[in-house]
Amino acid sequence: MTPLAAVMIHAPALPIPLEPEAQRTMKKTPHPYEEQFRFADPSEPIDYEPYRQTYVLPKWKDSRGLYRKSPPRDLGTARHENKSVYYSPDVMEQEWERIWSKVWLLVGHLNDVPTPNSFMRVDRFRESVLVVRGRGDTVRAMYNVCQHRGARLVAKDFGKAAKFVCPFHKWEFSPGGSLLKVQDRETFREEALCHNLDLPQLSARVWRGWIFISFNDDPMPLEEFLGPEIIGRTQPYDFEKMIRVRDVMQEWNANWKTSHEAFIEGYHVQATHPQLVPAVDAYHAQTDLFAHGHALSIYQFMSPAPQYAARKGGKLELAEEHRIFLREAGVPEANWPKSSKDVPQAVIKAKLARKGYAIDYSKFSEGQLVDDWGVGLFPSTEAFMHPEGVFIQNWMPHPSDPEKCIYQAQVYAVPGIGELPSFMAVENADLSGKTVLPRTRLDSNDMENLGPVIRQDRELVPRVQAGIRSKGFRGGVYSEQEIRIRHFFDEYYRHMHLLK
Numbered sequence: 001m002t003p004l005a006a007v008m009i010h011a012p013a014l015p016i017p018l019e020p021e022a023q024r025t026m027k028k029t030p031h032p033y034e035e036q037f038r039f040a041d042p043s044e045p046i047d048y049e050p051y052r053q054t055y056v057l058p059k060w061k062d063s064r065g066l067y068r069k070s071p072p073r074d075l076g077t078a079r080h081e082n083k084s085v086y087y088s089p090d091v092m093e094q095e096w097e098r099i100w101s102k103v104w105l106l107v108g109h110l111n112d113v114p115t116p117n118s119f120m121r122v123d124r125f126r127e128s129v130l131v132v133r134g135r136g137d138t139v140r141a142m143y144n145v146c147q148h149r150g151a152r153l154v155a156k157d158f159g160k161a162a163k164f165v166c167p168f169h170k171w172e173f174s175p176g177g178s179l180l181k182v183q184d185r186e187t188f189r190e191e192a193l194c195h196n197l198d199l200p201q202l203s204a205r206v207w208r209g210w211i212f213i214s215f216n217d218d219p220m221p222l223e224e225f226l227g228p229e230i231i232g233r234t235q236p237y238d239f240e241k242m243i244r245v246r247d248v249m250q251e252w253n254a255n256w257k258t259s260h261e262a263f264i265e266g267y268h269v270q271a272t273h274p275q276l277v278p279a280v281d282a283y284h285a286q287t288d289l290f291a292h293g294h295a296l297s298i299y300q301f302m303s304p305a306p307q308y309a310a311r312k313g314g315k316l317e318l319a320e321e322h323r324i325f326l327r328e329a330g331v332p333e334a335n336w337p338k339s340s341k342d343v344p345q346a347v348i349k350a351k352l353a354r355k356g357y358a359i360d361y362s363k364f365s366e367g368q369l370v371d372d373w374g375v376g377l378f379p380s381t382e383a384f385m386h387p388e389g390v391f392i393q394n395w396m397p398h399p400s401d402p403e404k405c406i407y408q409a410q411v412y413a414v415p416g417i418g419e420l421p422s423f424m425a426v427e428n429a430d431l432s433g434k435t436v437l438p439r440t441r442l443d444s445n446d447m448e449n450l451g452p453v454i455r456q457d458r459e460l461v462p463r464v465q466a467g468i469r470s471k472g473f474r475g476g477v478y479s480e481q482e483i484r485i486r487h488f489f490d491e492y493y494r495h496m497h498l499l500k
């Protein structure tokens with residue numbers, strides 16, 4: 001697909017009328033939640049349970065009652081008429097000040113910086129940051145900018161350094177950020193070097209192996225930001241052991257929110273990813289909405305989408321995807337079920353029977369062994385959790401163009417698992433943990449290396465961006481399957497209005 005040219009008719013720089021307009025367009029409605037819900041034409045009754053925000057996974061997916069569905073939230077029915085958030089350069093600047101600079105951002109894992117003085121470079125918007133491993137499980141984060149005349153210090157994504165040497169005039173900084181050496185020091189007057197010339201530090205914390213940074217000098221405690229729901233629901237996963245086995249970045253021709261929205265609703269799966277409907281029930285996703293804009297979407301892998309099952313009239317033979325799931329779980333072919341409806345139970349049974357494996361499956365709920373647990377961290381991190389590994393995607397603001405974004409896809413996996421589930425689309429993964437994987441930057445036209453599913457999304461989002469820009473588009477309306485978009489904007493406008 002050829003990316004559509006961005007339509008660059010930016011509004012002149014005016015004071016931003018975000019607050020009143022957004023309040024008008026995103027206001028809550030007083031109607032009870034259930035009464036607003038209209039899904040199908042009543043003349044065409046559907047023979048499966050329609051999705052509601054209250055949809056709960058079947059009990060056999062959590063037989064020990066480890067997790068409870070979060071209470072539903074009434075987020076209204078208003079049309080999102082405030083379209084400028086998707087293309088205004090002024091909004092882009094405000095988002096950086098009021099959102100991106102305020103929250104915690106997941107940027108990597110301790111195993112990306114495995115030994116003292118290992119570092120990684122993290123770029124967000126126009127900033128570049130060095131994250132450096134200290135002693136034990138500590139990290140530091142500092143701005144990647146020389147204090148002499150502002151050159152970017154480090155160009156490498158990952159490495160290990162006893163010191164950072166600026167390429168411009170060779171000033172040297174310690175891994176902790178202290179100025180070590182000024183080239184030709186005698187040519188500076190003493191007073192010129194009296195200023196603070198160490199690298200400015202940022203907030204950085206490690207939670208269960210994951211590294212978070214914040215551009216906020218005084219952020220809320222990281223555990224408070226993540227919240228008890230995310231911390232509790234992710235407790236069984238072997239995060240601390242995980243290593244990065246895939247890491248690609250790519251510029252997309254759409255605003256970061258336009259792009260991210262396509263990944264927080266399962267509504268588009270039947271149209272955009274038709275190959276998935278025999279083996280992914282994204283319709284009956286359990287959606288949990290949490291504080292601080294975070295959420296969880298549980299998509300039922302291995303189960304057919306209900307629209308597909310209805311069309312098939314209950315004759316649900318195994319699709320290729322089911323065979324792969326069964327094979328990878330080690331179910332002998334002789335024991336494969338006849339109907340695809342029985343595949344999840346067969347896979348769960350096989351995983352629980354596995355002895356001496358790198359993963360102790362018994363600590364997970366049954367559903368976590370088969371389903372896709374998509375944890376969403378505000379503003380735009382989506383982490384699809386599986387016991388074997390985590391697929392993390394980020395959509396970040398482009399440094400200068402609100403109609404573009406920077407996409408990042410990473411897979412972290414538990415070492416020693418033999419092979420990764422094939423749906424993670426990582427070929428020849430190095431699961432040894434002996435090397436630090438480089439980061440790959442894909443050309444913005446490269447569709448081949450995204451994997452077949454993400455490619456379908458990637459081809460769609462520039463069309464959405466172009467349409468949003470049209471005078472003929474009045475603003476988005478959202479189904480209950482897209483409740484997370486409303487939830488996102490609830491938190492988004494809270495920041496844009498209140499945290500000035």
Ligand code: FES
Binds near residue numbers: 149166169170
């Ligand atoms: S800008 Fe870094 S040494 Fe001059």
Ligand SMILES: [Fe+2]
Binds near residue numbers: 263
């Ligand atoms: Fe998609």
